[in-house]
Amino acid sequence: MKISIIHPNIDHCPLYYYLILCCIFLSHSLSASTTSHPRCLHDQSSILLQFKQEFPLKQSEDHFGDYSDPKMETWKANTDCCSWNGVACDKTGHVIGLDLSSSSLQGPLLSNSSLFRLVQLQQLNLASNDFSFSEISLGFSNFKSLNVLYLNNCNFSGTIPASLGNLSQLTDLVLSVNNFSGQLPSTLGNLAKLTALELVSAQLTGEVPFSLGSLTKLESLHLSDNHFGGRIPSSLGNLSQLTELELSHNNLSGEFPTSLANLTQLQLLGLSYNELTGSIPSDIQSSISLQTLDLSHNSFTGIIPPSLFRMPSLLILNLDYNQLTGPLIIQNVTSSQLEFLYLRRNKLNGRLPGSISRLTNLKEIYLFSNNLSGRVELGVFSKLSKLETLDLSDNSLSVTDRGHENLTLPKFTSLLLSSCNITEFPMFLKTQNELWLLDLSHNKIEGEIPKWFFTTGTETLNVLDLSSNFITGWEQPMKVLPWKDLDFLDLRHNKFRGSSPVPPFSTRHFFASNNSLSGKLHSLFCKLGSLKVLDLSTNQLSGEIPPCLGFNSSLVMLNLQKNNFHGGIPQTCKEGSVLKTLDLSHNQLQGNVPKSLIKCKELEVLNIGYNKISDEFPFWSQNLLKLQVLVLRNNNFHGPIWLYGKFFGFKKLRIMDLSFNNFDGDLSSEYFRNWSALNTEIPSANKSKLRYMGDVDNYYQDTMNLTNKGLEMVLKKILTTLSSIDISYNNFHGEIPSSLGDLKSLKVLNLSRNNFEGLIPSSLGKLSELESLDLSKNNLVGTIPQQLKDLTFLSFLNLSDNQLKGQIPQGGQFNTFQNSSFGGNLDLCDFPLSKKCERTPTxxxxxxxxxxxxxxxxxxxxxxxxxxxxxxxxxxxxxxxxxxxxxxxx
The missing domain is CATH 1.20.5 (Single alpha-helices involved in coiled-coils or other helix-helix interfaces)
Incomplete structure (x- = not known):
């Protein structure tokens, strides 16, 4: 059986993978059934109905959503089981095929399950069910005639049991997308003649070695998307019938096993997303039938063996994300079938060889982010008539078509030429009328966009990236850009002047920040009904913000910061709004904060800092249950931020900046009680993952200004683990709430330049994640709590200009702070100050x-x-x- 999965644009797609497997299983089942309809034996029907009772349907816990197909639901007693959904019988009435994939089975598959009494089974498909992290049962060893076993995406765990070695007739074994761990069995053994009882006994005594290499009839072995570790066993080289070997997305290490070169029938070899090292052996070409070779996302080093380009059947070569070096050597190629070449994120150097033109069947070439250099002669690609995708981005190449203006090039659908030292719009684009994606970002293109460019891909262009150039505008002004199917338009970091261009009405993502755009926003922006992301920040736009922008039902992110907009914040949001980010900071906006924002139920970031807004604290903002960032910094806000019965805390808020306003009053000890997101410790797993706030498609990240460790900085990305409270430069008084100590995940706390009095709460010593603490310029008295020594991550401390006294705590992070951290407290003493404390009796x-x-x-x-x-x-x-x-x- 051959499961040939060839899809170069999908790195990891379990659904796609699963659908193919199901289609193949169905074809097996159909071929196994006889032309004359057999009648089910009574005992077979009884077994199946018992199995149905073991897994009652649980709709509410459906693990697979829309893809669920509970086949057993249609099984009825006193009917022919050979006609039941998912059941296939032989001419004697024995069940030989069972397809219960995506049947909403939930719970462990136990060894005493009635399933294991169907000893005539030849094909079994239990894929995409939920067996609750149970291990594969020893009962599978009963299926002596089984040749097809699909247990992928079943939530199994543990190791591969030796009992599978008893299934000597297996041709297809699929265990992918589970939670298996441990090493792949590496010792040779022959378990085919052992009974189930002998097998259990031998396992318990450790006398029976098991190897995947003992399943000598295997044609397809899929173990991807698990947690297997260790080396790839050389015994796999004994599977001489193997056509597909898929071990991707595991933790396998060591070098490429040379024994795999023995698999002359192999068509698919997938080892991607592991930790493999060493060089790629040149004798892999002995697998004369190989069609797909995927070694991406490992740590292979050395050169790419030139022999790979001479493999007669190879269609897909994926070596992305490794450490491969040296020049790209393509020589002695006579008849290559290679269609997809992926070499992204390596360290290849030298020139792009002209001999690449000998790979005449190429459809896609990805060379993104290497060390290739030199001039690229476009004539190289004129011979590749089938080429659709070309990615030369992020190298040191110089791409130009000067002297080749009339050259006939392939009709590209995706052309990625970012960072290719291009100084003008390439003339060959005039004839590229099938482009879907064009990336000319991070080049040196100057001046205006020529008229002819707007005819490029007019009917097809979906993604256009011209960011980070020196483009000043358009040769021919137009109200709306012409590409009717454009989805993504990026003009960031250029020198565009005048009014903002209006993207096509189909556009969903429009970026034009960091330019010199001026004037008012055109009313046509209100007609962009599909717009999800609008970023016009850091320009010179003026006038009032069109109210219609806030009522766009599809808008997810609106960023107009660092412009000259004036007037009030428009009434924003209506019921059903999906707006997540609203950034209007650094403008000249006045008036109040509209309460209509409470309708923005999805809002995560609200930044209206650096304006002239005069209002009280928006207590209604605590009803925005998804709000994570609230910035009111540098405005004319006034009054208290705490009123009894009016403030109950924020559920998800992690960053609050109220600094540089006129807030006053005291803070109750209850103020920080219900800040759920900060009251919870950050899981260690989340700390190691760098994730940023923004669009799930990674088209944008949220930005903000933040005072951290005494310095104001611009965060171009906001880590989802960052947490900060800054209420500095206000008129708060009273004692610092001890409940601050409950904010276990807080990293930055700034209460400086207020009128806080009383003692520093010792509860601050419980802020184990705290990195920056600023309590300077208040009226605090008493000693510095010794508990602050426990703050092992504290790298910035400012307690200056208070009325503190006594000994400065010694040890821990306090040994790293300078005099400036404690200046202006005349009665403090000891290191780092020169004043020594008078010793008192203990x-x-x-x-x-x-x-x-x-x-x-x-x-x-x-x-x-x-x-x-x-x-x-x-x-x-x-x-x-x-x-x-x-x-x-x-």
């Missing part, structure tokens, strides 16, 4: 005084008197007997 010593009738003062007085008397006597003796002391000290 409680233990004072207690000793009372018990013994004399204390440390008496001891010191006695010691002092004795020392004085001794010195006096010494001086008298020395005057009378100088020779004696002269002898002693010489």
């Amino acid at each position: 409680p233990e010593l004072q207690s000793s005084e009372s018990k013994n009738g004399f204390g440390w003062k008496t001891v010191v007085m006695g010691y002092g008197c004795g020392l004085l008397i001794g010195v006096t006597i010494e001086q008298v003796v020395a005057l009378r007997r100088p020779n004696l002391f002269a002898r002693i000290y010489t």
Whole structure:
């Protein structure tokens, strides 16, 4: 059986993979059934109905959603089981095929399951069910005639059991997308003649070695998307009938096993997303039938063996994301079938060889992010008539068509020429009328976009990226750009002047930030009904913000920061709004914050800092249950932020910046009680994953200004683990709430330049994630709590200009802080200050005084008197007997 999965644009698609497997299984089942309809044996029907009882349908816990097909639901007693959904019988009425894929089976598959009494089974498909992390049962060893076994996407766990070695007739074994772990069995063994009882006994005593290599009839072995580790066993080289070997998405290590070169029938070899090292062996070409070779996302080094380009049947070569070096050598190629070549994210150097033109069947070439250099002669590609995708981005290449303006090139659908030292719009684009994606970003293109460029891909262009160039505008002004199917348009970081261009009405993502656009926004922006992302930040746009933008039902992100918009914040959002990010900061907006924002139920980021807004604290914002970032910084907000019965806390807020306003009042000890997102420790698994706030498609990330460690910085990306509270430069008074100590995941706390008084709460010592603490310029008194020494991540501390006294805690992070952290507190002492503390008796010593009738003062007085008397006597003796002391000290 051959499961040939060839889809170069899909790195990891379980659904696509699963559908193919199901189609193939169905074809097996159909071929196994006889032309005359057999009648089911009574015992077979009874077994199937018992199995149905073991897995009652649980609709509410359906693990597979729309793809669920609970076949057993239609099974009825006193009917012919050979006609049941998913059941195939032989002419004697025995069940030989069972397809229960995506049947909503939930719960462990136990060893005593009635399923294992169907000993005549030849094909079994249990894919895409949920067996609750149970291990593969020993009962599978009963299926001596089984040749097809699909257990993919079943939530199995544990190791591959030795019982599978008893299935000597297996041709197809699919265990992918589970939670298997451990090493792949590597010892050879022949278990075909053992009974189930003997097998169990042998397993318990450890006498039976098991190897995948013992399943010598295997044609297809799929173990991808698990947690297997260790080396790939050389015994796999014994599977001489193997046509497909898929081990991708595991934790396999070591070098490429040379024994795999013995698999001359192999058509698919997938080892991607592992930890394999060493070089790629050149003798892999001995697999003369190989069609797909995927070694991507590993750590292979050395050169790409030139022999790979001479493999007669190879269609797909994927070596993306490795450490391959050296030049790309393509030589002695006579008849190559290669269609897809993926070499992204390696360290290849030298020139792009002209001999690449010998790979005449190429459809896609990806060379993104290598160290290739030199001039690229476009004539190389004129011979590749089938080429549809060309990616030369992020190298040191120089691509130009000067002198080749009339050259006939392939009709590209995707052309990626980012960072290719292009200085003008390439003329060959005039004839590219089938383009779907065009990326000319990060080049040196100057001046205006020529008229002819707007005829390029007019009917087909979907993605256009011209960002990070020196483009100033258009040769011919137009209200709406002409590409009628454009979805993504990126003009960021150029020198566009004048009014903002209006993207086509089909556009969903429009970026034009960091230009010199001016004037008012055209009313046509209100007609962009499909728009999801609009970023016009960092320009010189003026006038009022069109109210219609906020009522766009499809808008997810609106970023107009760093412009000159004035007037009020428009009434924004209506019921059903999907807006997640609203950034209107750094403008000249005035008035109040509209309460209509409460309808933005999906809002995660609200940034209206650096404006002239005069309003009270928006208490209604706590009803935005998904709000994570609230920035009101540098406005004219006033009044309290705490009112009894009016404020109950934020559920998901992680960043709040109220600094540089006129807020006042005190903060109740209850103020931070219900901040759920900050009251919870960050799971260690999340700490190691860098994820940023923004669009799930990674088209944009949210940005903001943040004062951290005493410096104001611009965050171009906001980590989902970042948490900060900044209420500095206001008029708050009263004591610092002790409930701040409950914010276990807080990283930045800035309460500086207020009128807080009283003691520093010792509860701040519980903020184990805290990295920056600024309490400067308040009226705090008392000593610095010793508990602050426990803050092992604290790298910035500012307690200056308060009325603190006593000893500065010693040890821990306090040994790293400078004088400036404590300046302006005249009664503080000890390191790092030069002022030393006066030592006072410890409680233990004072207690000793009372018990013994004399204390440390008496001891010191006695010691002092004795020392004085001794010195006096010494001086008298020395005057009378100088020779004696002269002898002693010489």
